[in-house]
Each structure stands twice: as structure tokens, then as C-alpha cells.
Amino acid sequence: MTNSELDSFWKFLQQKFQQEFAAVSYQTWIESAHPLKLEDQKIYITVPSSLHKEYWERNISTKVVEAAYEYGNQEIVPVILLTSDLQKQRLQKSPHPTAAATPSPLAEAHLNSKYTFNSFVTGSGNQMAHAAALVVSEEPGETYNPLFIYGGVGLGKTHLMQAIGHRLLERNINANVKYISSESFANDFINSIQNRTQEEFRNEYRTVDLLLVDDIQFFADKEGTQEEFFHTFNTLYNNKKQIVLTCDRLPNEIPKLQERLVSRFKWGLSVDITAPDLETRTAILRKKAIAEKLEIPNDALSYIASQIDSNVRELEGALVRVQAYSTMKNADISVSLAAEALKDLKESQHQAGLSISQIQMHVAKYYKVTVEDLKGKRRNKGIVVPRQIAMYLARELTDSSLPKIGQEFGGKDHTTVLHSCEKITKLLESDLTIQHDLTNLRAGLKS
Numbered sequence: 001m002t003n004s005e006l007d008s009f010w011k012f013l014q015q016k017f018q019q020e021f022a023a024v025s026y027q028t029w030i031e032s033a034h035p036l037k038l039e040d041q042k043i044y045i046t047v048p049s050s051l052h053k054e055y056w057e058r059n060i061s062t063k064v065v066e067a068a069y070e071y072g073n074q075e076i077v078p079v080i081l082l083t084s085d086l087q088k089q090r091l092q093k094s095p096h097p098t099a100a101a102t103p104s105p106l107a108e109a110h111l112n113s114k115y116t117f118n119s120f121v122t123g124s125g126n127q128m129a130h131a132a133a134l135v136v137s138e139e140p141g142e143t144y145n146p147l148f149i150y151g152g153v154g155l156g157k158t159h160l161m162q163a164i165g166h167r168l169l170e171r172n173i174n175a176n177v178k179y180i181s182s183e184s185f186a187n188d189f190i191n192s193i194q195n196r197t198q199e200e201f202r203n204e205y206r207t208v209d210l211l212l213v214d215d216i217q218f219f220a221d222k223e224g225t226q227e228e229f230f231h232t233f234n235t236l237y238n239n240k241k242q243i244v245l246t247c248d249r250l251p252n253e254i255p256k257l258q259e260r261l262v263s264r265f266k267w268g269l270s271v272d273i274t275a276p277d278l279e280t281r282t283a284i285l286r287k288k289a290i291a292e293k294l295e296i297p298n299d300a301l302s303y304i305a306s307q308i309d310s311n312v313r314e315l316e317g318a319l320v321r322v323q324a325y326s327t328m329k330n331a332d333i334s335v336s337l338a339a340e341a342l343k344d345l346k347e348s349q350h351q352a353g354l355s356i357s358q359i360q361m362h363v364a365k366y367y368k369v370t371v372e373d374l375k376g377k378r379r380n381k382g383i384v385v386p387r388q389i390a391m392y393l394a395r396e397l398t399d400s401s402l403p404k405i406g407q408e409f410g411g412k413d414h415t416t417v418l419h420s421c422e423k424i425t426k427l428l429e430s431d432l433t434i435q436h437d438l439t440n441l442r443a444g445l446k447s
């Protein structure tokens with residue numbers, strides 16, 4: 001089977017499964033899956049959550065193998081991939097493109113059709129970033145250039161950045177918009193050297209109207225890529241073309257980022273996104289439920305929102321989990337069903353993910369100080385070192401960004417957190433007491 005047959009094979013599968021599965025199961029498991037490509041007798045299929053992946057591998061994969069025999073008497077093995085992993089790897093940029101139809105401006109720009117301003121919910125944690133993104137989409141290249149959006153994992157940086165791209169394309173379908181992760185930029189650059197296609201590479205990146213570069217913390221340590229990006233940046237900036245960057249931290253916190261890039265990244269506006277409050281989380285879930293046409297009572301939405309408090313991607317995963325669970329149980333979604341569905345998730349989160357306040361309590365107890373001392377400003381040594389250690393552990397054991405940690409330590413600046421982490425790293429090289437304390441603290445937090 002060739003890639004050009006992928007579409008018709010997929011249609012064949014859909015028809016077959018539509019007959020086999022109950023409507024609600026079909027909607028949950030099959031409609032959410034998408035064929036990516038055929039390669040080496042493997043069909044790559046993307047699914048939206050790990051629950052879908054498990055379900056596909058357990059219950060559907062063998063049916064696909066059987067169907068391939070039925071369709072064309074061929075041995076085809078399915079490989080199930082998570083959409084999120086795929087986005088990370090930017091597989092769509094692989095040398096074996098999908099059988100997808102004619103490239104649309106969205107596909108050419110590599111924008112996800114779901115990441116628009118309309119689907120973005122604003123709240124206290126992202127209001128500034130949202131307002132700045134709107135301004136940039138109204139006046140690209142003029143007011144805030146570059147726009148630098150930073151913050152913790154899964155808080156909507158990519159979504160917001162791509163929303164700018166969508167808005168620009170809505171206004172001008174011919175606008176040259178390009179979204180890329182910093183890793184893909186680096187790979188493209190390296191490939192262009194290997195293939196002697198640097199001229200094309202430069203043309204591709206230096207002639208856009210809007211360049212969106214995601215997760216630029218991965219520029220750290222990549223000297224050659226930084227050099228190339230420096231020139232890309234200068235050309236675009238001088239031509240008044242808009243640049244938008246996202247990162248998990250501020251430019252000066254990216255290790256080994258050239259000073260001239262750090263200073264350029266600060267020319268425009270830097271805005272952070274922090275974790276959404278309960279109200280915003282509930283609103284995000286409600287919007288998602290409406291988009292997916294899910295019937296979920298408000299109290300169940302609030303319950304789910306109350307269980308996942310730091311990462312919107314995980315929040316969305318929890319909703320999918322509840323939805324899938326209700327399909328499996330053939331029961332309507334309620335608070336108790338949601339609680340049942342999220343039980344395992346909570347247990348694994350409890351083991352894997354610590355909160356900053358758990359760390360603060362543990363450190364305070366260990367050093368016989370109070371959590372208020374850790375959050376406060378007193379500078380005597382008996383408090384300063386435990387405070388720095390608590391910040392260091394928060395950085396090590398949670399996904400929180402420096403600004404978020406600073407906020408949890410009585411609203412301190414992110415540079416204070418950074419300084420604390422560096423101080424403890426330095427002390428650890430020679431101070432046996434600190435080494436011993438950290439070993440004990442980590443062990444205590446894991447138990």
C-alpha cells in the first residue's frame with residue numbers, strides 16, 4: 001500500500017468500525033484518531049491522550065491488521081502515537097510527509113487549527129500575555145517586537161503564539177506566517193548545512209511576515225544555531241517583521257545564550273503566563289466541553305478543575321479521561337463518576353508531582369523554621385539557607401517556572417529564585433552539611 005492509498009484505507013477502516021462500534025465508542029475512540037503516514041508496512045496513527053493510546057493498542061490495533069488483509073491482502077502494523085508527542089517532534093516536518101491533501105495556509109504555517117484567540121480563555125494568569133498578543137496581531141512589527149511569552153509547562157504559550165498567526169492569516173490570507181519549535185529550527189539549519197541548502201534555508205526564514213519560535217530554551221548550548229538565528233532576527237527586525245518567542249524562562253536565564261541575543265529578546269515586551277486560578281480552569285473546561293459537544297454538569301466540571309491545578313494540558317487530559325470513562329461505563333458524567341475516573345491519575349500524580357507548598361512545609365519542618373519564614377524577607381542565616389534550599393528543591397522537583405516559584409515564596413522576583421538555586425548549586429560542590437541535608441530532604445519528600 002502506498003501513501004496515496006492511505007486516505008482510502010482510512011475511509012475503509014472508518015466504515016468498518018462504524019458498523020462494529022456503538023456510536024458513542026466510535027466517536028470517542030475512532031473519530032479522535034488520525035492517520036499520519038504509511039511507511040515500511042506500518043500505519044502511523046495519532047490519538048489525543050495516553051488513555052486513547054492504551055485503548056487503541058489493547059482493543060483496536062489487531063482489528064486494523066485484520067482490516068488491512070481484508071482491504072488489500074497486506075500486512076500492515078499500526079503504530080499509535082500521541083498527538084502531543086508528535087507536535088513535539090514536529091514529525092510533520094519529516095522527509096516522509098503525510099498523504100494530507102493540498103497544503104492550506106494553516107498547514108504551510110504549521111499552525112494548529114484549534115489554537116485561536118476564540119478558543120483561548122483569559123484569566124488573571126494570562127491576561128497581560130493575551131492583551132499583548134492581541135496588540136501584536138493588530139500591529140505586527142510595530143509595537144512589541146519581539147514579543148517574548150514565558151512561563152511554566154502547558155500553560156498556553158504555544159496556543160497564544162499561534163493565535164497571533166491565525167489572526168494575521170484571517171486578515172491577509174497571503175501573509176507569510178511561520179511557526180517552528182526552536183529544535184526544528186536547529187534541525188533545519190543543520191540539515192541545510194549538510195545538504196548545502198543554506199541559501200534556501202535563509203530565504204525560507206528571512207522572508208516571513210511573522211516568525212513564531214516556540215520553546216527557545218532549547219537554543220541553549222547551540223552555538224551555530226544561535227549565530228544563524230541572530231542573523232534571521234536582525235533581518236526580520238530591520239524589515240519590521242514581527243517575531244514572537246516563547247520560553248519556559250526569561251532570556252537571561254537561558255544557559256549559554258549569547259548576550260547579543262539576550263539583549264535583542266528584551267527589545268520588545270516580555271510577558272509571563274502563570275497557572276490559571278480555579279475559575280479560569282473551570283471556564284477552560286467548559287469551553288472545551290462545548291467544543292467537543294460533551295454533556296457535563298457544572299459541578300462535575302468544577303470538580304475536575306479543582307483536581308488539576310497547575311497545567312492546562314493535564315487538565316484537558318483529565319477531561320478526556322472522564323469522558324472515556326463514562327463511555328466505558330455507559331454512564332452519564334457526574335461528580336462521583338469524575339472522582340472515580342481520576343482516582344488513579346491523582347494517585348500517580350501524588351507520587352510523581354510535588355507541590356511547592358509541600359516542599360515548603362517539609363523544608364520548614366526539617367530546619368525547624370516556619371513556612372512564613374521561608375516566604376518572608378528576614379535575612380538571618382538560619383532562615384536564608386533553608387529558604388534557598390526550598391527554592392532549589394522547588395526548581396528541581398516541580399515543573400514550575402522561576403517566576404511561579406518566586407510568587408509562591410511571598411512574591412519574590414524570579415532573579416532571587418535563580419540566585420538561590422545558583423548559590424545552593426555552588427555550596428553543594430564543597431559543603432558536606434548541605435549535601436547531607438539535601439539527601440535527607442529528597443528522601444523525605446519521596447516517601
Ligand SMILES: Nc1ncnc2c1ncn2[C@@H]1O[C@H](COP(=O)(O)OP(=O)(O)OP(=O)(O)O)[C@@H](O)[C@H]1O
Pocket residue numbers: 115119120121122126151152153154155156157158159160215248284312313316
Ligand atoms: N487559557 C487557555 N484557554 C484555552 N486552552 C488553553 C489555555 N491555556 C492552555 N490551553 C490549552 O492547554 C494545552 C497546552 O497549551 P500549550 O501547548 O499552548 O502550552 P505551552 O505553555 O506552550 O506548553 P509547553 O511549555 O509544554 O510548550 C493546549 O491544548 C491549549 O489549547
